[in-house]
Amino acid sequence: MVKVSVIIPVYNAAQYLERCIDSLLKQTLTSCEFIFINDGSTDSSLSILEHYLEKDVRVKLVSQENKGVSAARNAGLKIASGDYIGFVDADDFIEKDYFEKLYSASKGDLDVVVCHYSSVQDGYSITSKHPFQTDIVLDETYIKKEIIPFFISNESINSSCTKLYKRKVIDEFSIQFPIGVALGEDGLFNSNFFSKSKKVCFINYIGYHYVEVLNSATRKFDFTKYFERIIQESKHDYSNLENEFLNTQTIEFLKAEKYITKIISLCHLCHALECNFTKNQVDDAIIRIVKEPVTIKIIDNYYTTIFTQKSNYEKVILFGIKYKLVFLISWVIRYSNYRNKK
Structure with missing residues (x-):
């Protein structure tokens, strides 16, 4: 057996x-x-x-x-x-x-x-x-x-x-x-x-x-493909998981939480050395993130609730996403990376 x-x-x-x-x-x-x-x-x-x-x-x-x-x-x-x-x-x-x-x-x-x-x-x-x-x-x-x-x-x-x-x-x-x-x-x-x-x-x-193996040539970062996957994932239907503790409204909020977490991580990834992005490419990528209709919809619906759950550092990034302040998002991430290297 x-x-x-x-x-x-x-x-x-x-x-x-x-x-x-x-x-x-x-x-x-x-x-x-x-x-x-x-x-x-x-x-x-x-x-x-x-x-x-x-x-x-x-x-x-x-x-x-x-x-x-x-x-x-x-x-x-x-x-x-x-x-x-x-x-x-x-x-x-x-x-x-x-x-x-x-x-x-x-x-x-x-x-x-x-x-x-x-x-x-x-x-x-x-x-x-x-x-x-x-x-x-x-x-x-x-x-x-x-x-x-x-x-x-x-x-x-x-x-x-x-x-x-x-x-x-x-x-x-x-x-x-x-x-x-x-x-x-x-x-x-x-x-x-x-x-x-x-x-x-x-x-x-x-x-x-x-x-x-982060530095492997086979693991090159494709921003467009990865961001599209995050967007696709945010639209997944979890209605089959509804139960007495989990209704449609709660599921939509949980999906929004995951989406915000992933786009903040994606902003970090765009600044990572492994990506080999220029400053202009990083800024262009973040502009796409903050102007994406899914991002705007989730921010409009859940910003206040999600904002209160984040650290001060994440709050600054989330504020930048809400008001499309690309320079603020990039500055706080670059400053954090600089401090972490010291």
Whole structure:
């Protein structure tokens, strides 16, 4: 009997793939299957996968034309046989007791178990922790009242890779990753899954290591594409998540909170050295942000309420967005960056 099925989408990940696979095969929970979905890789990823396929019977391999990470994960869900489902990205790696810790915490009964994770960026490790009480079972009422709204307004726990899901829930409600969604597909999967869950647990454990190489030439920043994705995400329909604690008006406000948070972050990103923007390009990007109809509508509807929740620093930026003071937004961000470097 397979206790955990692990689904790993692979697209041109040869540089990191062996480290990822080795961390999987070293798992102390041996009753696992590892389902690799080769999503049309054009590098040596497929040959690496075929090598491990011959090496370990727990390795399963599906090859398909490139369809994107959501389609790849859905392909893995179709053939997964484990009691629980886990996800790992091909350029990341996990601790050897990762799935044993999550599976033990589930007690074979909980619908989902969530852990902390670390982000490895250019050799530096940053720990990201979820905001909920750890190591206790949270019931259906708490999920509806606290966790579902958090998924709508915040993306800090969106990753599907830090969770272990009961397959029975996925199968019973036909939960899949959305196709054609450019940003936030993990969040949509999770909000749908949690809305059908009755018992969850957040554990105080760091076992997943997310790797991001910021200076890689393959990670060039495309402002237009990224901003369009934020706009698209702000228009997503969450009406299926409505419950006795969550009505349409509250959902719209939570979406507005997320949008404001993301455009403030985008203003910062435009000033980051990695973007290689000139001063004029930065100013042009921020002008697009403050003049975007979605920005204007959200500011008009929710400015006062959101303003009171922000730090003094964020309040200045939000004030600049409301009154389209591009010079003020740029000045406060550049000054903050200067102070942080001192």
